[in-house]
Amino acid sequence: MPSTWYRYASPATFYAFAGHWARLFALAAALLCIAGLYVGLLVAPTDAQQGEAYRIIFIHVPAAWMSMFIYLVMAFWSALALGFNTRLSAMMAQALTPTGALMTFIALWTGAFWGRPTWGTYWAWDARMTSELILLFLYFGVMALRNAIDDPRRADRACSVLTLVGAVNVPIIYFSVQWWNTLHQGSTISMTTAPKMAAIMLTGMLLMTLAAWAYTIAVTLVRVRAIIVERERGATWLSQLPELRRMRA
Amino acid sequence: MTTLVPATFVVRTEDGAVLRAFRWALARDLKLALRSKAELAVQLLFYVIVATLFPLAIAPERPLLAALGPGVVWVAALLASLLSLPRLFATDAADGTLEQIAHSPWPLPALVSGKMMAHWLTTGLPMALLAPILSVQYAIDGVAVWVLAGALLVGTPVLSMLGGIGAALTLGARGGGSLLALLVLPLCVPVLIFGAGAVDAVRAGLSVAPHFALLCAGLLIAIVGAPLAAAAAVRIALD
Numbered sequence: 172m173p174s175t176w177y178r179y180a181s182p183a184t185f186y187a188f189a190g191h192w193a194r195l196f197a198l199a200a201a202l203l204c205i206a207g208l209y210v211g212l213l214v215a216p217t218d219a220q221q222g223e224a225y226r227i228i229f230i231h232v233p234a235a236w237m238s239m240f241i242y243l244v245m246a247f248w249s250a251l252a253l254g255f256n257t258r259l260s261a262m263m264a265q266a267l268t269p270t271g272a273l274m275t276f277i278a279l280w281t282g283a284f285w286g287r288p289t290w291g292t293y294w295a296w297d298a299r300m301t302s303e304l305i306l307l308f309l310y311f312g313v314m315a316l317r318n319a320i321d322d323p324r325r326a327d328r329a330c331s332v333l334t335l336v337g338a339v340n341v342p343i344i345y346f347s348v349q350w351w352n353t354l355h356q357g358s359t360i361s362m363t364t365a366p367k368m369a370a371i372m373l374t375g376m377l378l379m380t381l382a383a384w385a386y387t388i389a390v391t392l393v394r395v396r397a398i399i400v401e402r403e404r405g406a407t408w409l410s411q412l413p414e415l416r417r418m419r420a
Numbered sequence: 421m422t423t424l425v426p427a428t429f430v431v432r433t434e435d436g437a438v439l440r441a442f443r444w445a446l447a448r449d450l451k452l453a454l455r456s457k458a459e460l461a462v463q464l465l466f467y468v469i470v471a472t473l474f475p476l477a478i479a480p481e482r483p484l485l486a487a488l489g490p491g492v493v494w495v496a497a498l499l500a501s502l503l504s505l506p507r508l509f510a511t512d513a514a515d516g517t518l519e520q521i522a523h524s525p526w527p528l529p530a531l532v533s534g535k536m537m538a539h540w541l542t543t544g545l546p547m548a549l550l551a552p553i554l555s556v557q558y559a560i561d562g563v564a565v566w567v568l569a570g571a572l573l574v575g576t577p578v579l580s581m582l583g584g585i586g587a588a589l590t591l592g593a594r595g596g597g598s599l600l601a602l603l604v605l606p607l608c609v610p611v612l613i614f615g616a617g618a619v620d621a622v623r624a625g626l627s628v629a630p631h632f633a634l635l636c637a638g639l640l641i642a643i644v645g646a647p648l649a650a651a652a653a654v655r656i657a658l659d
Binding site: 253305308309311312315316318319320321325328329332333335336337339340343344347348350351 | 582585589590592593594595599602603605606607609610613614617634638641645649652653656657659
């Protein structure tokens with residue numbers, strides 16, 4: 172088993188592998204997104220209490236889930252990068268960061284648009300919103316640190332340490348914010364007691380979640396290929412790739 | 421097997437090396453810090469001035485000030501602590517001392533802990549001791565004053581240690597202070613919440629024990645984890 176895994180730890184092998192799977196996942200993302208939007212926007216009925224505004228959950232909930240999940244995956248790759256000193260693990264973490272930040276931003280933005288008609292405000296210091304905002308800052312921190320260090324290998328390891336420190340902190344932040352929230356203000360709106368969701372709405376949401384998942388994988392693989400090309404530009408295997416040869420010809 | 425574990429986590433040293441390294445780094449950094457007393461005074465003045473600006477910017481009404489006070493003092497302490505962080509490693513890195521320290525047979529996490537402790541003794545501790553005076557500005561009185569000072573006493577070491585990780589990570593990176601702020605401030609949120617929350621709790625007639633328990637828990641996690649992370653970051657910066 173390990174030999175197979177180690178084989179894919181080589182950027183040269185992974186480059187082709189990633190290209191193959193990126194295409195498949197991009198296709199899956201497109202199909203799932205069409206299906207999810209069809210169910211969400213056309214099939215699912217209007218919500219009795221929230222009207223049409225609830226339909227934002229079809230993008231909001233998947234984005235919020237992905238925002239947290241991507242951080243965990245980043246932490247996983249960062250741990251591998253530090254522990255095994257593999258270049259590709261750090262590249263994966265690097266490739267995931269912008270998508271994680273994007274998902275966090277989408278979750279916050281759509282949340283604000285949902286909050287305006289439903290709660291009457293774009294922003295409330297709700298525990299989830301606050302921790303999501305701090306998560307966005309953590310993503311920005313990792314990206315900023317990466318940009319501030321010139322040597323990519325040093326940046327890899329520094330970002331890995333930062334990501335892991337952040338990963339320890341994320342649950343602490345979440346619970347502290349939640350507790351602070353309950354202490355400070357008796358929130359009039361409760362998000363925790365979600366009403367039972369109609370099966371068709373749940374289907375739409377799950378389809379969109381899978382679409383977001385496939386999108387994240389596809390985009391990350393494409394980005395990791397770009398990172399490989401950038402970092403390995405001196406390597407012989409890279410200059411012999413058919414697509415690069417065609418470009419030069 | 422050793423290849424699977426980062427070098428920082430493998431500690432192979434003689435008995436008592438950890439404490440000796442800690443004491444040595446602490447004594448050295450304290451001596452250096454006390455040589456530039458003006459610099460220390462400026463940091464404390466920054467803390468006092470930030471805390472003084474808030475009543476001027478918002479209306480100086482006693483109930484409002486009493487409600488905002490603990491939070492303002494905490495944010496001021498956070499910023500002042502942040503301001504002095506570059507000093508923690510940058511000067512040593514600039515003249516090559518840090519490299520020599522990292523090459524010493526003593527465990528680097530212990531040496532880094534000593535430096536963090538010195539940072540706290542020269543910033544966090546005086547800020548906690550000044551807090552009762554700032555409380556007067558904010559119409560905080562009675563037990564709340566001591567709760568605020570006590571929370572700062574327990575919470576500011578965590579700020580020094582989280583800041584130490586950030587300071588080590590940004591060694592040699594472009595962007596200096598503002599990058600450090602971006603890295604460190606989000607991580608400090610829990611300390612801020614429980615620290616300022618303790619004062620709110622005592623003013624609301626609730627028990628402060630849970631806040632202090634959580635602050636202490638955070639302190640313990642930081643004591644265990646932060647020196648390892650900061651030492652790893654120092655090694656990365658020196659490579």
